[in-house]
Amino acid sequence: MNYCSDCGAPVTLRVPEGDNRERHVCSRCGTIHYQNPKMVVGCIPEWEDKILLCRRAIQPRLGLWTLPAGFMERGETTRDGAARETLEEANARVQVGRLYGLFNLPHIDQVYMLFRARLLDLDFSPGEESLEVRLFAEREIPWDELAFHPIRETLRLFFRDRLTGDREMRSGDIVRDTGDEPRLQ
Amino acid sequence: MNYCSDCGAPVTLRVPEGDNRERHVCSRCGTIHYQNPKMVVGCIPEWEDKILLCRRAIQPRLGLWTLPAGFMERGETTRDGAARETLEEANARVQVGRLYGLFNLPHIDQVYMLFRARLLDLDFSPGEESLEVRLFAEREIPWDELAFHPIRETLRLFFRDRLTGDREMRSGDIVRDTGDEPRLQ
Numbered sequence A, B: 001m002n003y004c005s006d007c008g009a010p011v012t013l014r015v016p017e018g019d020n021r022e023r024h025v026c027s028r029c030g031t032i033h034y035q036n037p038k039m040v041v042g043c044i045p046e047w048e049d050k051i052l053l054c055r056r057a058i059q060p061r062l063g064l065w066t067l068p069a070g071f072m073e074r075g076e077t078t079r080d081g082a083a084r085e086t087l088e089e090a091n092a093r094v095q096v097g098r099l100y101g102l103f104n105l106p107h108i109d110q111v112y113m114l115f116r117a118r119l120l121d122l123d124f125s126p127g128e129e130s131l132e133v134r135l136f137a138e139r140e141i142p143w144d145e146l147a148f149h150p151i152r153e154t155l156r157l158f159f160r161d162r163l164t165g166d167r168e169m170r171s172g173d174i175v176r177d178t179g180d181e182p183r184l185q
């Protein structure tokens, strides 16, 4: 951030009065421009014993598989956002259920929220951001071709919990982008 | 948003290629400036059968009571943020537990996430943004002097669930700022 989005004047990085960390503050109108983490919301769409995955048609991780998920938009709830992403990426209609996975990625300022969801019909197809959309049984999941760490963790935990019947929400911190196992809380 | 925070040129509101909603797009450098909801993270700090509340020293809702909570900052996890807010507003140290309340406020683009927490000692005091910090038993909660709707809902559900021993996470949408009962999911 270099300029004030309100008035166009240059901003400076300083600690505002009563605050305890540096912010971008406008040199002319004084507006403090806060920057905050973003939410990525998505679904684990289920049909019988299968899960719907999308193969990405866009960067990053083009060609790899993921659960339908994306940045939450203004004016919607987390569940609204999860359903919208599923419709956009897979042309799939779901009934969104309980929150299953909450993953923090503090190194990129993202929080993933993945909801359990029931696919309402089999009339799905690739959206603009997907190359392919398919149902996978557990043994068919392309574990080595999954796009994002929180998606892999969510699927791993989901199948484990399905086996044991555990209905707890799962949460964890993913402190680096690659290599690390997330520290599960 | 009127100006590009990267280059200072005016922005225009239009639908970028491949997108389906209006964004602020820079007329010079082409940067798309996305705007997303923000997370408010906080704690329900418990000591024996009591809950810690803070009386606000700042606007909005100056003089009213709230759970320690505030905007999640960059570089932290949701639990980090909840603990930090509790330290800043009440000089109180907590062990943060499971997520208890998840409330969407789509009319103001906020998502509240309130965690159960165990107060580690009784050495708390008002932080800069608090007039007063106190432990309350259920019968002492100042129900008519609570600052925010999601805080009131969280406390109402918390005491109900404590009675029945229910350990489920609670979530709901608060669709208007005042008057409405939240639609609980």
Ligand SMILES: [Zn+2]
Pocket: A004, A005, A006, A007, A008, A009, A026, A027, A028, A029, A030, A031
């Ligand atoms: Zn300005």
Ligand SMILES: [Zn+2]
Pocket: B004, B005, B006, B007, B008, B009, B026, B027, B028, B029, B030, B031
């Ligand atoms: Zn620009």
